[in-house]
Amino acid sequence: MPRTHAARNGLLQPSATVAVAQRARELKAQGIDVLSFSGGEPDFDTPAHIAAAAKKAIDEGKTRYTAAKGVPELLDAVCARSKVRRGTDYGRENVVCSVGAKHVLFNLALVLYDVGDEVIVPAPYWVSYPEQVRYTGATPVVVETTMADGFRMTPEQLEAALTPKTKAVILCSPSNPTGSAYTEAQLRALADVLATHDCWILVDEIYGELVYDGFAQKSVIEVAPELKDRIILIDGVAKTYAMTGWRIGWMLGPAAVAKDVNKLQGQATTNPTTPAQYAVVEALSGPQDAVAEMLAAFTTRRSLITHGINAIEGLSCRMPEGAFYAFTDVSAHVGRKAAGRVLENDIELAGYLLEEARCAVVPGTAFGAPGHVRISYACSEAQIEEGLRRIAEALGKLE
Ligand SMILES: Cc1ncc(COP(=O)(O)O)c(C=O)c1O
Numbered sequence: 001m002p003r004t005h006a007a008r009n010g011l012l013q014p015s016a017t018v019a020v021a022q023r024a025r026e027l028k029a030q031g032i033d034v035l036s037f038s039g040g041e042p043d044f045d046t047p048a049h050i051a052a053a054a055k056k057a058i059d060e061g062k063t064r065y066t067a068a069k070g071v072p073e074l075l076d077a078v079c080a081r082s083k084v085r086r087g088t089d090y091g092r093e094n095v096v097c098s099v100g101a102k103h104v105l106f107n108l109a110l111v112l113y114d115v116g117d118e119v120i121v122p123a124p125y126w127v128s129y130p131e132q133v134r135y136t137g138a139t140p141v142v143v144e145t146t147m148a149d150g151f152r153m154t155p156e157q158l159e160a161a162l163t164p165k166t167k168a169v170i171l172c173s174p175s176n177p178t179g180s181a182y183t184e185a186q187l188r189a190l191a192d193v194l195a196t197h198d199c200w201i202l203v204d205e206i207y208g209e210l211v212y213d214g215f216a217q218k219s220v221i222e223v224a225p226e227l228k229d230r231i232i233l234i235d236g237v238a239k240t241y242a243m244t245g246w247r248i249g250w251m252l253g254p255a256a257v258a259k260d261v262n263k264l265q266g267q268a269t270t271n272p273t274t275p276a277q278y279a280v281v282e283a284l285s286g287p288q289d290a291v292a293e294m295l296a297a298f299t300t301r302r303s304l305i306t307h308g309i310n311a312i313e314g315l316s317c318r319m320p321e322g323a324f325y326a327f328t329d330v331s332a333h334v335g336r337k338a339a340g341r342v343l344e345n346d347i348e349l350a351g352y353l354l355e356e357a358r359c360a361v362v363p364g365t366a367f368g369a370p371g372h373v374r375i376s377y378a379c380s381e382a383q384i385e386e387g388l389r390r391i392a393e394a395l396g397k398l399e
Pocket of ligand 1: 238
């Protein structure tokens with residue numbers, strides 16, 4: 001059967017977040033005024049000084065291949081920024097820069113997981129984690145967390161999920177889709193459990209600089225430095241610096257892991273785009289004022305949306321510590337009827353909100369959390385106010 005596709009294609013689901021965004025774009029193209037709350041990206045432009053660094057790089061002819069893992073200036077900038085943020089002492093041998101944090105995670109999945117391995121993924125999870133695990137032939141072991149626990153895995157849950165087959169645990173703090181972040185004490189308690197199980201600890205900290213109200217964001221590497229030879233940090237510029245389209249992310253971790261990731265990348269993509277690398281050097285080493293400005297805007301929006309959601313009957317969400325998502329319990333509305341038709345689950349409810357309220361939100365099922373929707377507040381205050389009004393009105397029509 002020479003013309004069949006590889007069996008592993010069947011292991012992968014299309015990205016649900018991408019699908020919702022696409023449906024919203026289609027409706028917009030038809031002239032329908034859709035408000036999108038589905039995006040996973042800041043609505044700001046990349047700060048001008050960062051864009052200027054890329055233009056300068058192009059003008060200086062920095063447009064050729066580089067080392068697969070990135071130019072030395074970028075590796076140094078990544079290490080220096082991590083030192084400021086987390087007090088780490090990583091060197092160039094500990095870093096690989098890739099085409100976004102998603103690519104970093106995919107590289108790591110291919111390098112670390114074997115068929116039959118188990119990888120612990122707390123839910124609600126970022127959509128790509130279980131998919132990438134499955135693609136390698138490993139099995140995601142999903143640990144369900146609750147709003148009452150702040151959508152954070154407890155040490156007891158972690159202990160119960162660990163088996164001799166556990167190859168890795170993936171944490172995301174602050175989290176997409178919940179915005180929840182682990183406190184230092186919570187990380188310490190998880191680290192105590194992990195101390196007795198020899199597995200990799202992957203921590204996605206791409207939202208690590210987007211935390212609110214002085215939340216004391218800590219990296220697991222600061223809290224449990226004794227686990228350094230098993231901790232792999234995943235990070236990038238997409239969210240912090242409004243650089244989603246530039247496609248640069250990186251891993252920081254043991255040199256042996258970085259070496260194998262670099263080898264894989266050298267056969268797959270080679271380096272991330274060269275001028276973009278120079279933009280990231282500027283993002284990490286230049287002035288950080290733009291980050292503070294964006295954070296101030298997100299802080300106001302967070303408050304607006306969280307209070308607004310909780311004021312709508314049958315909806316509830318917690319005040320997230322970070323990121324820009326309000327993960328909302330909509331279960332009180334599941335099972336109600338729209339024009340005589342029962343909305344059976346969060347997917348149908350999100351579909352109803354798109355058609356009736358013309359608001360695009362992502363169903364929680366996509367994140368392993370049925371009965372919820374993810375509402376992104378990476379949009380203007382005016383849009384949030386109008387969206388909440390429309391959602392309340394549409395829900396009010398349900399029988
Ligand atoms: C938790 C998390 N990790 C990784 C990524 C991917 O980031 P990048 O755009 O750098 O690939 C995202 C983007 O949505 C994310 O939310």
